[in-house]
Amino acid sequence: MTSPTTVDTANAAATSAAGNREALEPSSPVAVFGHDEPLHLDAGIDLAPFQLAYNTYGALNADRSNAILVCHALTGDHYAASQSPVTGKPGWWSSIIGPGKPIDTDRYFVICSNVIGGCLGSTGPASINAETGEPYGLSLPVITIRDMVRAQKMLVERLGIDTLFAVIGGSMGGMQVLQWTVSYPDKVFAALPIATGARHSAQNIAFHEVGRQAVMADPDWAAGRYLLQGKRPVKGLAVARMTAHVTYLSELALQRKFGRNLQDREAFGFGFDADFQIESYLRHQGMTFVDRFDANSYLYMTRAMDYFDIAADYGGSLARAFQGSQTRFCLVSFSSDWLFPTDENRAVVHALNAAAASVSFVEIETDRGHDAFLLDEPHFFDAIDGFVSSAARARGLSR
Amino acid sequence: MMSSVEGRPVASGANGELAAPAAIRLDLAVIAELVTAKSRVLDIGCGDGALLALLEARRQVDGRGIELSQTGVNECVARGLSVIQGDADSDLVHYQDDAFDYVILSQTIQATRNPKVVLSELLRIGQRAIVSFPNFGHWSIRYALGFRGRMPVTANLAHAWYETPNIHFCTIRDFVELAENELGATVETAIAINATGQKMGMKMPWWFWNLFGQQAVFVLKR
The missing domain is CATH 1.10.1740.110 (Rna Polymerase Sigma Factor; Chain: A)
Structure with missing residues (x-):
């Protein structure tokens, strides 16, 4: 346990400088969208130009059917399975994404982008507003989960992918997964929302x-x-x-x-x-x-998480949001998670049942709370592996 | 509770008798014969997914399941089945009317808190309900209670009274009474299975089934 007084301040300053550098000049690939391709924000403003920083792992197959979009959580980034240039640590989901891992990069083409409004290279409040030459700061319109997903859709299209094989993510990433299945139901073959909910609770x-x-x-x-x-x-x-x-x-x-x-x-x-x-x-x-x-x-x-409430967009009925969905869903919750408790996840399951959608749901027994989705939980890994593999068979993806 | 880690509650042979697993296979095989191809099926208390997997392989059904145990759900998900963690008493209310062609409750009704409500829910969300259960009117059970004066512990009902998950036993006649008179359902098919695992002749009278049928499988229609 490192005491705060023993934190290496020189090292911290170096990390901090690296963080700001990544916000302005990301070392990852970047997709830039010009004035001809604005991002239509829920706030009623068209954001242009804007950019998304992203990473990919594995290879896209010939018929472009093996792409998995991984969505990161509140303070995550697009270094899901590769070393962070800011902290030098391995990717936040490197135990799940990689060759032979539950999200197998020998089989799938994995995309992870920094969300719009983030600070690791996608346009966010620390980015420079081209019109003023200054950082956006609070002049950036408020971003919603739906805006994040809209931006990801543009990136996915830019990469030449029509339909995603799967969209996967936990917490705020899980919100994006749910939003994908509602905003673009026919573009998501399988969805794996983890430790999440269809709305942010009052306590959250x-x-x-x-x-x-x-x-x-x-x-x-x-x-x-x-x-x-x-x-x-x-x-x-x-x-x-x-x-x-x-x-x-x-x-x-x-x-x-x-x-x-x-x-x-x-x-x-x-x-x-x-x-x-x-x-x-x-x-x-x-x-x-x-x-x-x-x-x-x-x-x-x-703020984006606070504003999230899928049912509100569908007259208060979550089931209506999922009506007619052909996507295969698998939801995972963790028994000791009190941020997104099992009941919040189960509410989504019940709505999917009511909409006659294909859904699996498993609650993983653990005392590690919400963070369990980032940790080594064997039953959790088995569930991901089982669901993704079976979806791959249904999708006709060869081994 | 509806089912346990070991599988369906009545079938989990605590003393390792082989009769119980054999009974599962028979019970499932009988049910598989009753389901038409390419139908939509919900299996409540689906355990490790054995029946759903059988139905998907043999009958190409669009199958869904509900199971209480994490181990069971994990096994199902790993097999590629659409299964949610939940139970018959609380989760059926979320399904639409006529959502399925068949709703299957196999060796589970006796472990539900409210069998009447569960059965009426089955008939609401399914065009047909397939229910199998251990017959508490079987001669061996009557013998244990009537002559030995003890709660029966058999290969098929392997738990002592103080630890059994099976809280609502019924006989074949009791079940027919509930289904037909209380819920107004029609018995479309009824099959009794004797202690040696043979299907009993359709021509036999109810009293005979009630005495010699160890398990029963019913197909009900609203």
């Missing part, structure tokens, strides 16, 4: 609001113009991350990992240093997060 909006208020209460946020002033609201963003991080875990897992153990000391310090390991752990999580993520982008991403 509440936690996001706490996070946003923490960012905006930091004087260095400077009404969103911090990049122009050479500042960064690291304290506010770190607090936002600390709060959010608790929601990704579970009480059981916290107790198991940390209990009431003290950090590098035998007795209480009778002060407000990180006496407890859990405090030290959270501070570390906060500190490392600010090095790789843009504060304004965090505001936009959380």
Whole structure:
């Protein structure tokens, strides 16, 4: 457990600089859409020009039928199965995507793009607005999950793919998966939404609001113009991350990992240093997060999730949203996830049942909370493998 | 509970008797014969997906399943079957009327909390309901209760009274009474299977079936 006071500040600064460089000049491939191809945003504004940074793994087959789109979560990026140029860590789903893995890159062509509004190379609040020559900051229109999916659709078409074999993702990525099946039902053969819901709950909006208020209460946020002033609201963003991080875990897992153990000391310090390991752990999580993520982008991403409510777009009926769907669905929830509890996932399953769609659903027993979708969970991997393989057989994809 | 990790509740032979797994295969084979090709089928309490896989292979059905255990669901999903984790008592309400040609409840009704509601739900969401269950009127059970004065523990009903998931037993006659008189359903087909796994003759009277049928399979229609 690294104590915040021992974080290598020089290294942190280097990471932070790398993060900002990736926002402006991504080292991954980029698809640029000019004024002739604007992104029609739900906010009622056409965004142009804009760009999406993306990575691909594996090879597209001759009839272009083996493409899988992987959608990342709130603070994820398009380095799903390759080393992050910012943190130097392996891809966030490198245990699931790769040769011989549940999402087998020997069989499938995997695409993962940084969402619109993100901060790793796709157009977002840290990007430069060509009209002003300054970072967008808060002048970027508010982005929705549907906008993210609309942008991904343009990228998929740019890559010459008409129909995706599968769309897969967890948490905010799962929201994008659901939105894909509703916005473009005939373009998705199989959908695997994980640890997600068809809307953001009041409690989840509440936690996001706490996070946003923490960012905006930091004087260095400077009404969103911090990049122009050479500042960064690291304290506010770190607090936002600390709060959010608790929601990704579970009480059981916290107790198991940390209990009431003290950090590098035998007795209480009778002060407000990180006496407890859990405090030290959270501070570390906060500190490392600010090095790789843009504060304004965090505001936009959380807002997009808050606005998400598929049923609301269909007269309050989730079943109507899925009516006539020919997509094969498989939903996965985790028993100790209290951010997107099993019931939220099951509500989607019930709506799909009511719409007579083909759906599988499995709840994985684990005490690791919401974050379980990013961890090694053998039953989870088996479910992905089984579902994707059977969908591949149905799609006629050869081994 | 509707079913356990080991499979269908009545069939999980606690003392490893071979009769139980043999009974599963027979029960499933009989049901498979009753389902028409290319129909839409929902199997409630589908266990590891053995029946659904059989129906998809032999009858090319469009099959769906509901299963309570994570292990069972995982096995089904790994086999490429569309199965959700859930149970008969709470999850049927979400399906539309006439959503399926057949809704199958195999060796499960006696483990539901409310068999009457479950059965009426089957008849609502399926054109036909196929229900199989262990006959509590079988002579061996009557013997155990009537002469030995003990709750029966047989190869087919392998649990002691204090740990059985089977909470709503019925005889063949009880079932017919519920289906026809209480729910107004029509018995389209009725098959009784004796202790040696043979289908019993259709000409036999009900009392004979009720005494010698170890399991029964019914096809009901609204």
